[in-house]
Amino acid sequence: MVANPSILFPDAAGEVPAVSERLLAVNNVNLEYHTRERIVRATHNVSFDVYGGDRFVLLGPSGCGKSTLLKAVAGFIAPRSGSISLDGEPVRGPGADRIVVFQEFDQLPPWKTVLQNVMFPLRTAKKLGRAEAKERALHYLEKVGLAAFVDAYPHTLSGGMKQRVAIARALAMEPRVLLMDEPFAALDALTRRKMQEELLRLWEETRFTLLFVTHSIEEALVVGNRILLLSPHPGRVRAELNSHQYSHDSFGRIDFQRSVAHIHRLLFEETEPAQ
Numbered sequence: 001m002v003a004n005p006s007i008l009f010p011d012a013a014g015e016v017p018a019v020s021e022r023l024l025a026v027n028n029v030n031l032e033y034h035t036r037e038r039i040v041r042a043t044h045n046v047s048f049d050v051y052g053g054d055r056f057v058l059l060g061p062s063g064c065g066k067s068t069l070l071k072a073v074a075g076f077i078a079p080r081s082g083s084i085s086l087d088g089e090p091v092r093g094p095g096a097d098r099i100v101v102f103q104e105f106d107q108l109p110p111w112k113t114v115l116q117n118v119m120f121p122l123r124t125a126k127k128l129g130r131a132e133a134k135e136r137a138l139h140y141l142e143k144v145g146l147a148a149f150v151d152a153y154p155h156t157l158s159g160g161m162k163q164r165v166a167i168a169r170a171l172a173m174e175p176r177v178l179l180m181d182e183p184f185a186a187l188d189a190l191t192r193r194k195m196q197e198e199l200l201r202l203w204e205e206t207r208f209t210l211l212f213v214t215h216s217i218e219e220a221l222v223v224g225n226r227i228l229l230l231s232p233h234p235g236r237v238r239a240e241l242n243s244h245q246y247s248h249d250s251f252g253r254i255d256f257q258r259s260v261a262h263i264h265r266l267l268f269e270e271t272e273p274a275q
């Protein structure tokens with residue numbers, strides 16, 4: 001069941017920003033892993049649509065299939081059944097129109113400088129000439145505040161800076177949808193908050209389309225404009241709701257706390273049958 005967002009958050013009614021065209025359509029997707037012993041169902045009949053300029057969040061507990069869903073959208077895994085399409089075309093494999101930023105800090109080849117890391121996919125996947133790739137890489141590195149570190153090697157950078165490089169590299173590709181799998185989960189709380197703010201600032205500047213995975217309710221409310229709640233394993237859609245009214249300034253506000261509590265109940269309590 002997909003709950004009506006205006007019922008969940010009455011304040012949000014009528015404030016939904018005008019959306020552009022549907023970019024990504026995920027329809028009744030079942031995802032499975034086939035191990036030697038058994039078949040693990042990761043998601044069950046999951047459907048959602050992402051529109052241009054959305055900051056769409058997949059939120060659910062660990063193991064509910066968020067990463068698997070993101071990998072399927074990225075084209076690394078094919079659905080057992082159901083369909084995924086981008087701009088009306090079925091997703092058949094990975095492509096430069098969908099770029100993933102992962103949680104791990106080791107996603108940058110260590111033998112390349114920051115600039116080379118960002119330039120590399122522009123040269124290989126986008127087929128840009130050296131000068132154009134360099135110009136674009138520098139542009140995005142400046143946007144994430146790393147202009148002074150273009151010649152540094154990844155091992156000399158903090159976790160937050162490595163994630164900034166990964167974000168610059170992804171944005172430089174100018175994908176149709178930017179996919180992020182808990183990109184800030186391994187950072188300390190202060191850096192995490194700063195990165196969330198930076199991501200939102202970047203979004204204000206370039207209005208990219210984002211599909212963002214997290215298990216943090218607060219992060220989902222702050223980062224997302226729409227949130228899909230997934231049940232514990234195997235992931236099913238619990239509800240879809242609007243969250244564009246929240247920012248870091250909302251922390252501690254009563255409506256924000258109410259939304260956190262409400263989502264918590266939707267995620268966890270309804271799954272437990274009354275004793």
Ligand SMILES: Nc1ncnc2c1ncn2[C@@H]1O[C@H](COP(=O)(O)OP(=O)(O)O)[C@@H](O)[C@H]1O
Nearest residue numbers: 033040042061062063064065066067068069233
């Ligand atoms: N390579 C794999 N082989 C078998 N099972 C897997 C594999 N990867 C994930 N799973 C299982 O699929 C389910 C969903 O995993 P995942 O998508 O990583 O969840 P999440 O990202 O929400 O924590 C879990 O039960 C997990 O144990």
Ligand SMILES: [Mg+2]
Nearest residue numbers: 066067068181
């Ligand atoms: Mg995961």
